[in-house]
Amino acid sequence: MKVFAFINQKGGVGKTTLTINLARALSLKGLKVLIIDSDPQANAGSGLGVRVKREESLYQALIEENCEAFIREPYPNLFLLPSSIDLVGLELELANLDRREFVLKELLTKSSYKGEKLLSYFDFIFIDAPPSLSLITVNILTASQGVVIPLQCEYYALEGLSLLVRTVRRIKDTFNPELKLFGMVLMMYDPRNRLTFDIAEEARKHFKWILFNTVIPKSVRVSEAQSYGKAILDYEPNHKVSESFKSLAEEFLNRLKKS
Ligand SMILES: Nc1ncnc2c1ncn2[C@@H]1O[C@H](COP(=O)(O)OP(=O)(O)OP(=O)(O)O)[C@@H](O)[C@H]1O
């Protein structure tokens, strides 16, 4: 397994934060990780301090059926295929295509990087999804092998999850038999907030089989780091949030070994 979708149709739950920082933690261990920002909001790019022109993004790569020219390397071993607002129009453009669910998958299989197949050059490809269940999301799930769901420890965290899980199963049954629910992460964990315990309890009750033991604590440092265009692991490497992303990376690799 190397292609993972970081997905939850609920907005602001920590998809981008999880994608960037787990990728960064793995890259610090020497693994080559490519983040594909598939959200027109392009938060993964700004969170990593990468700014590109609209015509240098995923949308253009999909048009040209090759992403090599658009891949950036903001940190050693950490790569990014940036997004742009142009992706908003993609849904409509894809609507009438025959293989409209496979556009992203075909980009990944056809592209190469530095003289190698894209899929063999990188150890991991992490796709940061937009907050929706749309044709773009279907493309992401069709192109992925594993699904990782961030849960925000806030009101209604579990609402909509059954729809997401059903969507994953539907894509598995139709377009992508190798798709697997791989993990779930509790984000913005705040032990001073009773609600956090209730959400954690509920999540354990229903999703024990995929929930990671590591939780990501809540801290203003996370948004602070993002506003400086940095992963928290670079902004404050010894912060408890950075430590928890490092443990999550360990847990992620261990689970992968066992799967
Ligand atoms: N552990 C944390 N502690 C405090 N704030 C956090 C934490 N993780 C994320 N945030 C903040 O919460 C907000 C939402 O996070 P993020 O952008 O990662 O969510 P998202 O699910 O990608 O959002 P969207 O659905 O808009 O793509 C951001 O401002 C981010 O800085």
Ligand SMILES: [Mg+2]
């Ligand atoms: Mg996001």
